[in-house]
Amino acid sequence: MEIISRTSLIIYLKHMKHERQIRKFGHIVHSNRQKRFVIMYINESDADQIVSKLMGLKYVMQIEGSPYKTLKKNYERERHEYS
Structure with a gap:
């Protein structure tokens, strides 16, 4: 089984009634009606x-890419934790 790399997009809409039309472009994982945005996964x-x-x-x-790939994922111990 091959793993397909995916990325997430944050899509800001004028009205949330258009959420249904956007579903055909990818997999919607979260939508916020108050702030009018949708988070969607698509194939990279x-x-x-x-x-x-x-x-x-x-x-x-507006469309924004997810910042997850640019985040630092390796954490080191801080100096005050050694004692």
Whole structure:
């Protein structure tokens, strides 16, 4: 079984009624009605095509990539923990 690399997008919408139309582009894992955004997972190989299609839609205000890949994941002990 091959693992497909995926990435998440944070998509800000003008109205949440358009959430249903966005489902065809990827897998929605979270949506916030009050702040009007959707977090969606998409295949990393198709990311450029999907982002360009989403930006062409009238009801999409902004798209952000997830910052997870740029975060530091190796933690070291701090000096005060040694004693």
